[in-house]
Amino acid sequence: MDRDLIRAFMKATRHENMAPSAQQRGAPMPPAFAALGSETGRVALPPPADLDLALLDFPALLARRASRRRFTEAPLDGGQLSFLLWATQGRRGAGDRLALRTVPSAGARHAFETLLDVRRVDGLEAGLYQYEPMSHALLVLAAEPDLAGRVTRACYDQACVAGAAAVFLWAAVPERMTWRYGERGYRYLHLDAGHVCQNLYLACEALGLGTCAVAAFDDGALDAALGLDGEEAFALYLAPVGRL
Numbered sequence: 001m002d003r004d005l006i007r008a009f010m011k012a013t014r015h016e017n018m019a020p021s022a023q024q025r026g027a028p029m030p031p032a033f034a035a036l037g038s039e040t041g042r043v044a045l046p047p048p049a050d051l052d053l054a055l056l057d058f059p060a061l062l063a064r065r066a067s068r069r070r071f072t073e074a075p076l077d078g079g080q081l082s083f084l085l086w087a088t089q090g091r092r093g094a095g096d097r098l099a100l101r102t103v104p105s106a107g108a109r110h111a112f113e114t115l116l117d118v119r120r121v122d123g124l125e126a127g128l129y130q131y132e133p134m135s136h137a138l139l140v141l142a143a144e145p146d147l148a149g150r151v152t153r154a155c156y157d158q159a160c161v162a163g164a165a166a167v168f169l170w171a172a173v174p175e176r177m178t179w180r181y182g183e184r185g186y187r188y189l190h191l192d193a194g195h196v197c198q199n200l201y202l203a204c205e206a207l208g209l210g211t212c213a214v215a216a217f218d219d220g221a222l223d224a225a226l227g228l229d230g231e232e233a234f235a236l237y238l239a240p241v242g243r244l
């Protein structure tokens with residue numbers, strides 16, 4: 001292990017070592033949303049409130065949460081997908097300036113975009129989608145041929161990815177975070193990602209679906225499959241979802 005590299009990063013990103021951030025230097029705030037590909041259409045999602053989850057026993061849900069890696073061939077339905085998207089990156093409240101979400105984020109920077117590699121979801125063509133939290137809709141993005149195969153191979157053919165009905169892929173847009181926190185913002189991106197994926201675990205458990213956090217992937221191959229440049233936007237974390 002390269003301890004010097006780790007020491008250098010941790011030292012350089014200590015709070016007291018940070019240079020003034022772009023925000024402190026007066027740079028304009030980056031936009032809160034960035035389309036990560038060419039939009040070829042838009043799909044409205046059913047309101048997440050349509051699912052009746054009021055009777056859930058929360059301690060039992062926590063006790064049951066687990067990584068699930070084997071899924072059936074059955075498709076997800078649109079309501080389930082809608083709920084999972086809302087639970088992971090959905091809007092909370094109606095404020096215009098500070099768009100708060102169902103997950104916390106350092107400085108409410110919310111520096112992720114959610115991409116979906118949809119394979120089997122009722123009412124949706126297989127392909128690449130991006131969640132647009134403000135209107136709770138999906139953008140249809142032009143996808144590379146064999147998107148699902150490329151995503152699976154980029155994850156070293158892990159069975160949970162190969163068998164998923166849909167794969168949630170969280171792409172970081174680091175400028176949104178570093179504008180306020182400079183290089184230290186790279187720490188926060190990784191912290192924020194954990195909250196998002198944990199909400200996916202709990203939301204899946206609530207719906208009787210399965211998911212598994214996945215961080216073992218070939219960064220370059222995954223970014224290329226998703227059409228990301230690897231710097232302005234890059235895949236940070238992903239999770240396959242399927243029926244059990």
Ligand SMILES: Cc1cc2nc3c(=O)[nH]c(=O)nc-3n(C[C@H](O)[C@H](O)[C@H](O)COP(=O)(O)O)c2cc1C
Pocket residue numbers: 065066067068069158160212213214215216217
């Ligand atoms: C950051 C992170 C990365 C992970 N990456 C993978 C992965 O690439 N493949 C996988 O099968 N599981 C992965 N997991 C799931 C863990 O293996 C799992 O959480 C752990 O074995 C504990 O099991 P549990 O989630 O059922 O409690 C990851 C979990 C985390 C939090």
